Amino acid sequence: MLETGLILRALARNKIGALLIALQIALTMAIMVNAIFMIQDRQQQMQRESGIDEANTFYLTNTIFGQNYNIQAHLQTDLHMIRNTPGVIDAVQINAVPLSSSGWSMALQHESGEDKDAVGSAIYMVDDHGINALGLTLIAGNNFKQGDVEIRKDGQSTWPAKTIITQAFAENLYPDNWQSAIGKTVYISQTQPMQIIGIVKTLQAPWNGWDGVERSMLVPFQRESKGSYYFIRTEAGRRDELMPIIEKALAQSDKERIIRRVTTTEDTRNRSYQQHNATNKILTTVVVTLTLITGFGIVGLAIFSINRRTKQIGTRRALGATKGQIMRYFMMENFIISTFGNIIGCIGAIGLNMWLVNTFNLSPIGIELIAFGVIALFIVGQIAVLYPARKAALIAPATATRTI
Amino acid sequence: MLVMKNINKIFQTADIQTHALRDFCLQVNEGDFVSVTGPSGSGKTTFLNIAGLLETYSNGEFLLDGEDVGTLNDNGRSRMRNEKIGFIFQGFNLIPDLNLYDNVDVPLRYRGFNSAERKRRIEENLERVGLASRMKHLPSQLSGGQQQRVAIARALATSPRFLLADEPTGNLDSEMAKGVLTLLEEINQQGTTIIMVTHDAELALRAKRTIQVKDGRVSELDVVANIHQASA
Numbered sequence: 001m002l003e004t005g006l007i008l009r010a011l012a013r014n015k016i017g018a019l020l021i022a023l024q025i026a027l028t029m030a031i032m033v034n035a036i037f038m039i040q041d042r043q044q045q046m047q048r049e050s051g052i053d054e055a056n057t058f059y060l061t062n063t064i065f066g067q068n069y070n071i072q073a074h075l076q077t078d079l080h081m082i083r084n085t086p087g088v089i090d091a092v093q094i095n096a097v098p099l100s101s102s103g104w105s106m107a108l109q110h111e112s113g114e115d116k117d118a119v120g121s122a123i124y125m126v127d128d129h130g131i132n133a134l135g136l137t138l139i140a141g142n143n144f145k146q147g148d149v150e151i152r153k154d155g156q157s158t159w160p161a162k163t164i165i166t167q168a169f170a171e172n173l174y175p176d177n178w179q180s181a182i183g184k185t186v187y188i189s190q191t192q193p194m195q196i197i198g199i200v201k202t203l204q205a206p207w208n209g210w211d212g213v214e215r216s217m218l219v220p221f222q223r224e225s226k227g228s229y230y231f232i233r234t235e236a237g238r239r240d241e242l243m244p245i246i247e248k249a250l251a252q253s254d255k256e257r258i259i260r261r262v263t264t265t266e267d268t269r270n271r272s273y274q275q276h277n278a279t280n281k282i283l284t285t286v287v288v289t290l291t292l293i294t295g296f297g298i299v300g301l302a303i304f305s306i307n308r309r310t311k312q313i314g315t316r317r318a319l320g321a322t323k324g325q326i327m328r329y330f331m332m333e334n335f336i337i338s339t340f341g342n343i344i345g346c347i348g349a350i351g352l353n354m355w356l357v358n359t360f361n362l363s364p365i366g367i368e369l370i371a372f373g374v375i376a377l378f379i380v381g382q383i384a385v386l387y388p389a390r391k392a393a394l395i396a397p398a399t400a401t402r403t404i
Numbered sequence: 405m406l407v408m409k410n411i412n413k414i415f416q417t418a419d420i421q422t423h424a425l426r427d428f429c430l431q432v433n434e435g436d437f438v439s440v441t442g443p444s445g446s447g448k449t450t451f452l453n454i455a456g457l458l459e460t461y462s463n464g465e466f467l468l469d470g471e472d473v474g475t476l477n478d479n480g481r482s483r484m485r486n487e488k489i490g491f492i493f494q495g496f497n498l499i500p501d502l503n504l505y506d507n508v509d510v511p512l513r514y515r516g517f518n519s520a521e522r523k524r525r526i527e528e529n530l531e532r533v534g535l536a537s538r539m540k541h542l543p544s545q546l547s548g549g550q551q552q553r554v555a556i557a558r559a560l561a562t563s564p565r566f567l568l569a570d571e572p573t574g575n576l577d578s579e580m581a582k583g584v585l586t587l588l589e590e591i592n593q594q595g596t597t598i599i600m601v602t603h604d605a606e607l608a609l610r611a612k613r614t615i616q617v618k619d620g621r622v623s624e625l626d627v628v629a630n631i632h633q634a635s636a
Contacts, residue, residue: 003513010501013542315497318458319511319558320486322479397485398458400497401449401570 007333021294021301022341025377028294029345033373034352035283037365042276048213050098050269051166051202053135056089057233058243058264059097064226066256071224072151074254081253082230082246083129087238092133093222094231095125096206097265099272103206108165108173108186108217112193119172120212121165122205125152125221131164131200133233139167141182141198144220152221159188160220164198168214194219208272211361239264294377295384298337302330302388306395313392314399323393330389331382338381342374349373406432406455406566406597411464413450413620424450425461426620432599434565437592439611440601447620448601449570455599456489456568457481469565486514490559490596494571496551498543498558504530505539508558515562529557533587549580556587560596567591569600573607585610 011018062078064071075093082091096103104125107118124130128144141164150160163186170178173186181196188194203216230250234242243262250259270277306313313326321329353365413425424447432438442448453459454466457473466473469488476484491497498507505526512522530536533553535546543551552572559567569588573581585607592598592612600611608614616623 006502006506006509006513009503009506010499013501311495311497312499315491315493315499316510316514317482318456318485318491318497320482320514320562322482322514324479325482325514396459397482398453400491400493401453401458 003329004332004336007329007336011333011336017301017305018337018340021297022337022344024294024297025338025341025381026344026348028290029342029373029377030348030352031290032287032376033345033349033365033369034356035287036373037353037369038356038362039280039283039287040369041362042273042280045208046273046276048204049202050204050265051134051136051200051216052098052265053233054265054269056236056239057133057135057231058239058262059094059229059231060247060250060262061260062228062230062250062257063260064257069226069256071226072222074257075222075224075228077253078230078250079129081249082232085242085246085249087235087242088246089233089235090129090133091230091232092126092129094130094133094229095221095223096122097229097231097268098122098124098204098206098216099208099265100206100268101208101272105205106188106217108163108169108188108194109190110173110186112187112191114190116187116190118190119169120215121169122207122212122216124203124216124218125223126218127220127222130218133231134203135233136203137201138164139199139201140179141196143198144218148220150221152223152225154223154225157189159192159194161193161195162197162220163188163194164200164218165196166203166214166216167199167201169217170196170199172215208276291376291380295380298334298381298384299388302334302385303391305333306330306388306392309392310395310399311402313395314397314402317395317397318400326393326395327389330392331385334381334385334389335378338378342377345377346370346374405434405467405469406430406599407465407467408455409465411454411466412462413447413454413459414462424620425454428464428621430615430622432566432597435592435595435597437589437598437612438600439608439614440599440617441603441605441608441614442617444603446617448617450620451617452568452570452599452601455566456491457485482514486511486562488565490562490564490567492552492555492559492567492569492572494574496543496548496555496575498551498554500543503540503542504535504546504554504557507543507554508561511558511562525561525563526557529561530554532560533557547580548576549583552576552580552584553587556584556591560591565597567596567598569598569602571602572600573602573604581607 079091082088104123105120106123107120109116109118127149128146131138131143144162148160148162167178170181174181181199184196185193186196205213205216207213232246247259247262316326349370356362357364408428408430411425411428415422415424428451440448440451454461508526508529509522512525527536530539533556535550535553573584576584588598602608
């Protein structure tokens with residue numbers, strides 16, 4: 001028969017130790033649940049698709065230092081050479097790389113005018129090879145045509161007449177029917193009209209922490225600039241082999257520029273989420289450490305409690321308690337303390353989450369995570385008390401008759 | 405009936421063997437009140453521990469109510485302790501965090517009685533020892549004599565066939581000791597077999613039989629049918 005009532009009344013007369021452990025469980029619960037929530041949130045962010053063919057793409061920077069350098073002529077030569085390298089699927093000049101933390105942004109608005117609402121977006125300047133070179137999926141409308149591509153000089157403030165946007169951006173601009181975006185005219189730089197000719201499934205912005213990271217647009221520009229990126233997509237499995245070949249070919253073809261920072265998009269993603277990864281490792285360490293401390297705290301309290309009650313346990317055995325009943329007593333005692341701790345912990349976890357939601361704009365914690373926390377701490381508690389309870393069960397009934 | 409035949413108990417440490425009981429033989433009949441005396445280290449407590457199934461013996465034969473104790477496993481011994489034996493300890497051994505009601509309740513819960521039955525037995529036995537009005541008190545709020553009465557109520561609550569008392573008045577002054585002993589005599593008269601270990605010769609004489617234990621054996625010459633009890 002369970003001794004719940006007796007345990008409760010005994011605990012009520014020896015509150016301090018039990019209360020401290022219950023509070024430790026509560027604190028662990030509140031921190032653990034929110035830390036796991038933050039880890040999950042970061043994991044979800046890290047698992048988002050960038051939209052580009054990350055496994056088979058790389059990029060490099062092309063920095064020109066030569067005087068009287070014909071940028072346009074060299075650009076076309078470079079792209080022709082890269083695109084015709086065996087194993088290369090496509091290549092494009094681009095102004096920024098997704099998830100690289102460095103890029104350009106503009107805003108589009110439905111109506112022309114200075115005081116009209118506008119929605120921010122990352123902007124990628126590419127030619128008609130952009131979609132293929134990046135490995136994007138066009139889900140509505142059309143790609144740019146060669147004739148759409150304009151030359152953009154540094155400092156130029158006018159924009160091409162066409163754009164391709166991401167589905168997320170289309171949903172933001174046309175919430176009722178994102179597909180209706182095709183053919184619509186929007187305005188960039190407040191007054192310059194631009195027609196949406198295509199929609200790609202996904203293309204993330206360069207900044208992973210931006211809440212509009214899924215909003216991006218492509219514009220048909222080739223930049224006449226002394227600094228630009230070449231973005232290259234290779235056949236599956238040939239990226240690493242082609243990286244040094246293309247770097248060498250570009251470097252040797254022209255001595256008036258520097259080719260450097262040859263980087264895979266996978267590395268860019270890893271660097272982009274370096275802080276997330278580090279934070280997750282710290283949070284995981286905190287969760288594991290706290291859980292271990294709580295587990296050891298339970299072990300410590302239970303051992304202390306058993307040592308203090310050795311004669312009492314012997315007496316219980318003398319009165320007819322089996323070893324199993326003694327074990328159950330301590331496991332039930334821990335279950336009661338854990339229940340109390342978990343109730344306070346749930347309140348604490350929700351309170352802490354509300355603060356995190358308000359302060360860091362996180363989404364509210366799910367009930368399933370709280371349930372996980374409760375179950376996990378019950379299991380930790382029961383495992384932690386197992387050894388002390390077993391120790392208690394092994395106390396000989398003859399202990400009851402010992403005077404010392 | 406309790407029958408011990410040639411019971412030996414050897415405590416073994418790394419390099420020392422101690423014979424606590426040697427060929428210990430004893431028969432305690434239904435309704436007996438037996439006092440067990442002897443000098444310190446004679447084996448009294450070892451005998452009581454084995455008789456109360458608190459400890460196992462090395463060899464010999466021990467029958468309790470006709471059941472061979474040697475065949476029982478730990479759970480079996482626990483069950484038999486709970487059903488057939490009540491204990492009274494020198495230090496009372498009440499659980500300090502539980503009130504009198506809950507203290508008496510402890511062995512009843514191990515027995516698996518329902519709450520109504522437990523309540524009836526607790527109230528009846530606390531009434532029997534004169535402490536029904538104090539059932540919500542903690543042991544620390546009682547005198548030594550009263551605490552021993554609670555321990556007796558707890559021992560009797562499961563209606564045991566045998567009551568084993570280990571120096572039941574050892575921690576009490578003479579007045580309280582008299583009261584406890586009178587209570588034990590009443591309980592014995594109502595049919596419960598009592599085996600009491602004591603140092604106190606005067607106390608021992610109030611039992612129906614006195615057994616002297618020396619060097620782990622019962623000295624037959626010292627088995628005395630106490631005259632005053634027999635004639636009472």
